[in-house]
Amino acid sequence: MVYAYINYAEQLAPRGYGYPMWFPDFPIHNNEILMGDVGWFDEGKFHRLFNALKPADDPLNAKFGVPTGFVPLRWDERMVDRTENFLPPGIHATSSVRHNAAEGNVQALATGQASVSITCSREQGAALFMVEKGEQQVHWSNLRHHDYIRQYHDSWFELATREGIHIRKKEDIILVRGWVKTAEWAVASFSQKGRAHEASLSAQFAPVAGGGLGYSYIHATQDSVQYRIGPDQEHRLALPYIPGSTPSKRRDQCVFLSYYKVKYRYILPRKILAEAEPGSSSDPDEDDPGASFADIETVPTPQEFHDILDDVLNYILKRSDADMAITSQGDLNELFDVSSVQIGERLSNTYALQGEEWPLSMASFLDIHSPRIDVTRGDRKAGFLSISDAIIRRNTANFAQPVHEVMNDPVQPQTEASTSAGTGTEAVEGGDGDETAEHHRREPAPKVVPESLQGGALVLGRNLQEGDSIEWPHRVLLESGAEGGAVCSMAVSPDGRFIAAGFEDAIVRVWLSTGDALLYKFQGHDDTVWAVAFSGDGNKLVSGSSDHRGAVWDLTTGENTFSLVGHEGDIWTVAVSPDGTKAATGSVDNKVKLWNTETGIDYATLRRHTAVVLCVAFSPDGRLVASAADADGYIWDAETGDNLATLKGHEGVIWALTFAPNGARIVTGSEDNSARVWNVENGDELVTIREHTGPIWSVSFSPDGQDVVSGSYDAAVSVCNSFTGERKHLLRERPSIVNTVAYSGDGEYITSGCADGSVKLWDASSGNFVAELQGHKDKVKNIDFTADGKDIVSSSDDGTIRIWNMVDILRLA
DSSP: OOHHHHHHHHHHHHGGGSSEEEEESOOTTOOOTTEEEEEEETEEEEEEETTTTTTSGGGGGTTTEEEEEEOOOOOOGGGEEEEEEOOOOOEETTTTEEEETTTOOOOHHHSSSSOOOEOOOOSSSEEESSOEEEEEEOOOOHHHHHHHHHHHHHEEEEHHHTTTTSSSSSGGGGEEEEHHHHSEEEEEEEOOOSOOOOOEEEEEEOTTTSSOEEEEEESSSSEEEEEEEOHHHHHHSSSOOOOOOOGGGGGOOEEEEEEEEEEESSSSOOOOSSOOOOOOOOOOHOHHHHOOOOOOOOOOOSSSSOOHHHHOOOHHHHHSSOOOOEEEEEEEEEHHHHHHHHHHTEOOOBBBBBSSOSSSSSHHHHHOOOOEEEOSSSSOOOEEEEHHHHEEEHHHHOOOOEHHHHHHHHOOOOOOOOOOOTTEEEEBBOOOTTHHHHHHBBOOEEEEOOGTTTTOOOOOOGGTTTTTTOOOEEEEEEETTOOOEEEEEEOTTSSSSSSEEEOOOOOOOOEEETEEEEEEOOOOOSSSSEEEOOOOSSEHHHHEEETTTEEEEETEEEEEEEEEEEOOEEEEEEEOOOTTTEEEEEEEEOOOEEETTTTTTEEEOOOOOOEEEEEEEEEETTTEEEEEEEEEEEOOOOOOTOOOEEEEEEEEEEEEEEEOTSSSOOOOOOOOEEEEETTTTOOOOOEOOOOSOOEEEEEEEOTTTEEEEEEOOOOOOOETTTTTEEEEEEESSSSEEEEEEEEESSSSEEEEEEETTTEEEEEEEOOEEEEEEESSSOEEEEEOTTTTTTTTEETTTTEEEEEEEHHHHHHHO
């Protein structure tokens, strides 16, 4: 009989959730399995060697220490995918298992109000019962992690050897990149090798005082049935108290584990295939009978778990000249979670499965379909399934349309609801398989990426000298069939829910940030919309237009609540107070007006400017308003409109201004090539920054207020200390006139929008160039990060708004 932990893992692994854990619990007084753990399996139990994310002196690394030359792994929270309800409560089993855990009766089973019955009618099967939902966290695989493993994996085995830990071979050491965890569980393994049989497990579960899962009785009809239930009461009582947490409901039990795994090439075969391409499935042995991959492939013994990842590692070493192969469960999931997509004349190398499980024979599947392999440069070459191909597959599948729809109806008219009377608002709608079937595979109808989404590309900092670009279909926000002209203004709501844009065709369009469907078309203006701004809670939007009017829009109802009438010229700039009760508008009539957004009343007109007002802003606390026209800036009381301070010193037009996060200072950027930091209480000039040789079009404080970034006509981005003016970085990679700059919310990245249509990204701390994002066909005028920092949003005179996914970029950077 096969060991229970081996059979259980092999049976449930094809679900793709990770390595199925026969021992989800962890020893008392030990920490639960954590992201970044480096360790090994011994008889189905995971053992931590050290944690690569923690510093050397962290208590987690006290038992065995850390490897010689240890460097912590960089872990970007943007790249952690969290799904709180990844697996619902109940029984998750192989297709050979029948059970009575129907939806809705899980709690009855868990509390003993009903008995659980699980039956296997074939040779093998496995089942997992969860009382609570299973939460998933997983870090996207990326080149930075591959490089870290390539450099340091040897030292992990050296640490184990130094500490006297017996690990059979260094490839057994893994790096944890994700997991599925729950609170209470039961696992069952059915195994009778060589013959089909019917075996059952029945149980009456019962809650345990103090937390844990117990049972009043449990019975197996065959010796081939083995099971475990947990966690036990002793485990729960030993857990430290966490305020607001119920020990019995704490999701710290790891039922599936995802990890990076490595395999080395010890003896180089005489013949190696060139880098695999679609359709390349020849066997090297056919051409060279003397060649053998026996030194690469490892055939598991009857009592050794066959990890599907080994099939991938073998494939990489057979089909490339890599010295080592690296893979994870995520690489396989990205092969199968998409469908065939046609990009231009090329059919994307994608695969689809019938049912939920991976192919029965992963090795055969890989040999037939030959997914592309990338190999790193350097002394030790690491091979892995192409991440860029995985990104293309996922994005093209998300954006694609069936071929017949594109060919027969190139422009699909949107279904529109009737216009609400008097509102000027248009609401837009749209806001187990056959086990004998080889590889569980089907051929889906090809899809094609719309032409408007083609042409996107990514130039990475690591490939800067070569200038190589990577094809990158990505999200584009547009209204099908509409010709709105240039995007003249754009804003992302502070809460991250909405993206709004003002267009040349006088329409304000609003999209949900999480989808591509147009949510609202606001049609209250008669001319170009030059400015849009959100309230702090994202429920209000204010727009300003060449028709001399502003407008207040309610995003909960889609109504135009007020028209702001009073200016005698185009409105070029608008701002909304953080609490949403006030708005400021700046106009060609040289005036700033303050409005009550609850009544639509103009309660103050600020008249000291003698030229077109180009920018206005509220302080973070909403107490002050700043405005600029020509070379002068002013600070105003937001309640009364009284002038509190004057900003004098620039010798050219001020094109940009913004408050520091604490509201005590303000920075301005001018046509005189300088940026200046001012005291808002008295208007004193604190710092003058002269790093540019051309006009400054955009400025911003870092989120912590320590630095100022500026973008200029001289095609450079400057980063300086906001208190001393000392230069930290002058960023000039792939130069083009810089129209707009922005910091990510955590201050880790800086992005810019340029006159050549490109968007650029830098690491704010090091100044390292990360990537150039290509896709816009005209100058980029507005740019921002979403609230969670996972997307960059840009708008252009080409009439499009593009969403650039940071996870995609950072996986390849």
